[in-house]
Amino acid sequence: MEVFLHQFLNFEIMQKVFPLLLKGLWTTLYLCVLVIPLGLAGGLLLALLSLSRRRAVAWTTIALVDLFRAAPPLVLLILLYSGLPFAGIKLTPTAAVCLAFFCNTSSYYGEIYRAGIESVGRGQWEAARSTGLSAPQTLTYVILPQAVRNVLPDLVSNTIEVVKLTSIASVVSFPELLYSADMARSVTLNSSPVVLAAVMYILLLWPLVRLVSRLERQVAAR
Amino acid sequence: MTAWERFLETFFKPELMVQYWPDILEGVVVTVQIAAAVVVTGLALGLMLASVRAYQVRFLNLFIVIFVDVFRALPPLVAILLIYFGLPNIDIVLPSFAVLWLVLSFVLAAFAEEIFWAGITSTPKGQWEAARSTGLTFSQTLLSVVLPQAIRLGIPPLTNRTIAITKNTALGTVIGVSEILSQATSAQAFTGNATPLMMGALAYIILFIPIVAVGRWIETRFAWRRA
Numbered sequence: 001m002e003v004f005l006h007q008f009l010n011f012e013i014m015q016k017v018f019p020l021l022l023k024g025l026w027t028t029l030y031l032c033v034l035v036i037p038l039g040l041a042g043g044l045l046l047a048l049l050s051l052s053r054r055r056a057v058a059w060t061t062i063a064l065v066d067l068f069r070a071a072p073p074l075v076l077l078i079l080l081y082s083g084l085p086f087a088g089i090k091l092t093p094t095a096a097v098c099l100a101f102f103c104n105t106s107s108y109y110g111e112i113y114r115a116g117i118e119s120v121g122r123g124q125w126e127a128a129r130s131t132g133l134s135a136p137q138t139l140t141y142v143i144l145p146q147a148v149r150n151v152l153p154d155l156v157s158n159t160i161e162v163v164k165l166t167s168i169a170s171v172v173s174f175p176e177l178l179y180s181a182d183m184a185r186s187v188t189l190n191s192s193p194v195v196l197a198a199v200m201y202i203l204l205l206w207p208l209v210r211l212v213s214r215l216e217r218q219v220a221a222r
Numbered sequence: 223m224t225a226w227e228r229f230l231e232t233f234f235k236p237e238l239m240v241q242y243w244p245d246i247l248e249g250v251v252v253t254v255q256i257a258a259a260v261v262v263t264g265l266a267l268g269l270m271l272a273s274v275r276a277y278q279v280r281f282l283n284l285f286i287v288i289f290v291d292v293f294r295a296l297p298p299l300v301a302i303l304l305i306y307f308g309l310p311n312i313d314i315v316l317p318s319f320a321v322l323w324l325v326l327s328f329v330l331a332a333f334a335e336e337i338f339w340a341g342i343t344s345t346p347k348g349q350w351e352a353a354r355s356t357g358l359t360f361s362q363t364l365l366s367v368v369l370p371q372a373i374r375l376g377i378p379p380l381t382n383r384t385i386a387i388t389k390n391t392a393l394g395t396v397i398g399v400s401e402i403l404s405q406a407t408s409a410q411a412f413t414g415n416a417t418p419l420m421m422g423a424l425a426y427i428i429l430f431i432p433i434v435a436v437g438r439w440i441e442t443r444f445a446w447r448r449a
Contacts, residue, residue: 007311066438069385070430071423072392075403079423082407086232086416160294161386167297171396178300191308198300205295216340 010192017184017193024180025200031166031176035101036159042102043109050114068107074168076100081172093174105162112154116147153215160208238417242409246421249405250429256323256401257388263327268334276342276364293332299393301325306397322394330387337379341372377444381437389430402426
């Protein structure tokens with residue numbers, strides 16, 4: 001038991017590495033602020049394209065979305081980070097992470113938006129257009145607010161997944177929370193820093209996890 | 223050499239493809255094995271936890287809720303590194319594939335528990351009462367009346383979650399599980415050429431595209447008709 005506590009809950013070490021991990025946490029949050037809006041915007045674009053009346057556009061988009069949903073994000077990341085330099089394109093870790101995340105998260109967000117837009121009846125489009133609203137106006141004021149409300153639990157739940165996913169950036173030496181914790185672990189030869197990082201992730205995401213459960217129940221009750 | 227030839231030489235070099243495809247195939251086998259094991263144990267554990275939760279034993283429920291919330295909030299890579307590098311220090315040595323299997327099973331179990339539990343609670347109270355009044359015990363009602371409906375209700379939301387979690391087998395490369403990505407990156411480091419990496423990515427896509435397509439189909443096929 002003592003060995004266990006020393007190895008995993010060593011408060012002395014935790015105290016020492018706390019500033020480093022806090023910096024990592026900020027970097028994680030900074031990364032989230034970059035990739036979540038990018039993914040949300042890209043997802044909306046993909047959803048609209050996949051609902052296009054032009055068959056060719058819709059099918060190409062769906063194929064692209066499925067391609068990026070089939071490739072594990074870590075594979076995309078490593079392909080961009082260590083594959084592209086062979087073609088003379090050297091990406092910084094930040095650029096590689098953002099690009100890989102953009103491909104992955106916009107595909108997932110896109111599928112969620114698409115389900116939301118499809119859940120709003122076609123008649124609403126026609127009604128809104130017939131009152132003289134333009135297509136972009138119909139989308140912004142009539143369709144999207146309802147679509148987003150219908151799929152809100154999925155949007156939040158996917159956002160949690162994106163935040164969790166930022167931990168794979170550690171593999172390409174992007175100095176986020178897990179990277180900092182793993183550095184600290186290899187220097188101190190003690191797992192307490194990783195336990196501390198785990199606690200930080202849980203404190204960060206647990207409220208969102210609870211929120212998703214509540215939203216899911218609300219949507220189910222409707 | 224034209225630019226096109228140089229591109230092929232860098233990313234799709236035929237000799238390297240011939241030389242390394244057995245390695246990549248070996249990786250595919252490992253990936254499929256671990257993914258299958260994760261799906262079986264993860265879903266079974268999730269269903270078991272949801273059933274236990276139905277008995278409303280306070281102490282057990284507290285444990286289940288904490289387990290579920292932790293594994294829904296914790297990035298799997300954090301858990302993988304924690305177990306893989308932490309346990310040997312207290313003299314428990316698990317092989318890397320076991321660590322990957324264990325962590326991903328727990329993550330899937332956490333999500334599956336939530337989904338099955340939602341199915342159990344959405345079964346109308348009248349069905350419980352009707353089943354009990356015909357003389358079925360609580361356990362019999364749960365097993366033969368409630369769970370079959372809860373499982374069916376859970377299929378569409380579980381499909382995509384399960385696919386996403388099995389794709390996480392690629393995380394095994396960080397702790398040296400010899401799955402596809404790990405085979406591809408070591409071959410790439412050895413040859414100084416991006417061809418093995420492209421082969422690895424292609425292997426994942428060939429493996430998962432049909433699964434993603436089937437998932438899309440299952441979602442519409444099993445979707446509970448909304449009133």
